[in-house]
Every structure is written in structure tokens, then in C-alpha cells.
Amino acid sequence: MKNIICVNNMSKRYKNGSEEILKNISFEVNYGETFGILGGNGAGKSTLIKILATMLLHDSGDVLVLDKNVIDQYEYIKNHINFVFGGENGMYFRLTSEEYLKYFSLLYKIDSHTIGSKIDHLLKVVGLLPYKNNKIETFSKGMIQRLHIARSLINDPKILFLDEPTIGLDPKGTEMLKNVIREISKNGVTVILTTHYMIEAENLCDRVLFLNKGEIELINSPSNLINNLSEKYSKFELIIKKSMITKLNTAFPEIIIKENKKMNTDFTNINCICSHHLNSKFLKYLEVECKINDSFIESKKMNLEDVFLYHFDLKIS
Numbered sequence: 001m002k003n004i005i006c007v008n009n010m011s012k013r014y015k016n017g018s019e020e021i022l023k024n025i026s027f028e029v030n031y032g033e034t035f036g037i038l039g040g041n042g043a044g045k046s047t048l049i050k051i052l053a054t055m056l057l058h059d060s061g062d063v064l065v066l067d068k069n070v071i072d073q074y075e076y077i078k079n080h081i082n083f084v085f086g087g088e089n090g091m092y093f094r095l096t097s098e099e100y101l102k103y104f105s106l107l108y109k110i111d112s113h114t115i116g117s118k119i120d121h122l123l124k125v126v127g128l129l130p131y132k133n134n135k136i137e138t139f140s141k142g143m144i145q146r147l148h149i150a151r152s153l154i155n156d157p158k159i160l161f162l163d164e165p166t167i168g169l170d171p172k173g174t175e176m177l178k179n180v181i182r183e184i185s186k187n188g189v190t191v192i193l194t195t196h197y198m199i200e201a202e203n204l205c206d207r208v209l210f211l212n213k214g215e216i217e218l219i220n221s222p223s224n225l226i227n228n229l230s231e232k233y234s235k236f237e238l239i240i241k242k243s244m245i246t247k248l249n250t251a252f253p254e255i256i257i258k259e260n261k262k263m264n265t266d267f268t269n270i271n272c273i274c275s276h277h278l279n280s281k282f283l284k285y286l287e288v289e290c291k292i293n294d295s296f297i298e299s300k301k302m303n304l305e306d307v308f309l310y311h312f313d314l315k316i317s
Contacts, residue, residue, distance in 0.1 A: 011024050023215045049192060079155065083161035105119065127180070145165055218311060222304050236271070
């Protein structure tokens with residue numbers, strides 16, 4: 001088996017059948033890779049991950065997970081996968097972390113002689129072993145998400161689905177969770193990740209798939225996508241009067257402009273994605289019309305968020 005997931009010409013409609021959520025999509029996921037499913041709100045990310053995790057039936061096409069059909073052989077698939085959704089749903093706050101994992105170990109029919117050592121191992125993996133006897137109600141959001149992941153590893157899944165796992169976490173909690181995901185991936189588990197945070201996907205994923213209105217817009221490694229964009233476009237960061245943004249959009253409609261930092265003044269910090277052939281003209285316009293000289297304009301490296309902005313044509317006005 002070369003691929004752990006194969007999707008071929010798969011479609012899914014809303015319940016009333018009026019519109020397709022996913023439109024004739026095809027892709028493959030390799031064994032052991034961390035694969036990101038990205039896109040804007042309503043792109044179909046959560047629908048896709050639920051179909052792959054056998055939680056939702058598709059309407060047409062073929063979906064194979066672990067070389068098994070998700071419709072006919074979902075019981076086998078369920079025994080070899082697991083999933084984590086962002087947030088605190090499914091958590092029993094009056095239990096200790098050990099009691100919580102023991103409850104799910106019994107549900108998964110783990111050998112009673114190995115439950116104790118398995119729980120200790122999983123708590124160590126997610127950095128919660130010192131809190132083994134602490135009640136979950138005392139945990140931070142980041143600790144709860146790491147405990148969710150420990151729970152998802154009880155059945156030794158071959159595929160772990162993570163749907164917005166870092167939502168609502170502070171930077172420290174996010175970084176700790178990302179380290180846990182990296183460790184899981186190193187151990188050979190295939191990770192399927194959905195997230196709104198492009199930098200998170202860039203740091204974690206071997207490849208990413210961009211959905212746009214139910215269709216695949218892009219699929220490649222983050223580095224390849226960034227390099228492809230950088231070959232044709234430049235990125236500039238500058239501070240500009242807010243009143244000038246509309247004028248800038250009118251003069252250069254092909255340039256992508258994103259507000260980078262909100263400022264409590266008449267000025268704002270923006271990033272501009274500009275075609276190489278327009279660079280000189282754009283910089284001259286900033287100097288003459290916007291009264292911004294070169295010393296206030298900084299050239300920046302592209303990242304996956306810029307790829308997202310460019311392909312989804314997002315602007316501010």
C-alpha cells in the first residue's frame with residue numbers, strides 16, 4: 001500500500017441536495033506524513049475531514065482509508081484511526097487525567113495489565129505526567145488539548161485527525177501542542193490537520209491542500225508553494241496612512257494588500273504582495289504619492305499565509 005488515503009472524484013452535497021460542499025475532488029496522502037487541509041470559512045475542510053474519519057458519508061466517488069472503503073469497511077477503519085476537535089467538548093472535568101484515560105482505555109478494551117503503563121506513557125508523550133492525579137477542572141486550555149491528544153493515542157492509531165487543535169490557545173499552549181504533534185509524526189503516525197493558522201501549517205505539514213468553495217485550489221509542500229510565489233512576486237512591509245489604502249488599491253488593483261498590525265493612529269502597518277515587474281513603479285508611487293521613502297519600506301520573505309492571500313485574492317480597502 002503506497003498511500004494511506006486515496007480520494008478519487010469524491011463529491012458531497014448539502015442535505016437538501018441543492019449545492020455541493022465538495023466538488024469532484026481527488027488527492028492522496030502518503031504514509032507517515034503530516035498533511036494539512038486548509039482554506040477559508042465554508043471551504044469544506046471540516047466536511048472533508050469528517051468523511052475521511054468515517055463520520056460522514058460522501059455522495060459520489062471513491063474514498064479509501066488504509067486501503068479500505070469508508071462506506072463498506074468503516075468498522076475496520078475506525079479501529080485504526082482517531083480524531084481530536086478543538087475546544088473542551090468530550091472532557092470530564094471532575095476526573096483526574098489518569099481516570100479520564102483509564103475510562104477510554106476500558107472503552108477501547110485495552111489489556112487491563114497494560115493500562116497503567118500505557119497511561120503513564122501517553123501522559124509523558126504530551127507532557128502531563130506530573131499532573132496525573134490532578135483534576136481536569138484545574139487544567140488550562142492548552143493542557144486540555146494535550147490530554148485530548150493523549151486520549152486519541154490510546155488505540156495506537158495509524159491516522160490521527162486534528163480539526164483546529166490549537167483554536168483558543170495562547171502562544172505558549174500552541175507551541176507546546178505543536179511540539180506534541182511533531183513527536184507523534186516522528187513515531188510514524190499519519191497526521192491530518194485542519195487549521196486557519198497558515199504559519200502553523202507551514203511549520204508542521206509535509207504537504208498542504210487548499211480548498212476553495214469545495215474544490216482543490218492547490219496541493220504541494222509549503223516550501224514549494226512559497227518558492228513558486230517568490231519566483232514571481234515580492235513582499236513589502238510598510239507603514240502608511242489609512243486614508244491612502246483605497247488610493248493604493250485603485251492605482252495597483254493587482255497588488256494584494258493585508259493589514260499586518262493595527263495601530264491606534266491614522267497610520268497602519270501593511271504587507272503588499274507585488275509582481276516583480278511592478279516593483280519599481282510601485283516603490284516610486286509610494287515615494288511620490290504616499291510620501292514614503294525607501295527607509296520606511298522593508299522587503300520580507302514570503303510565507304504560507306501570503307500564498308493563501310494571493311490565491312484567494314484577499315484585500316483590504
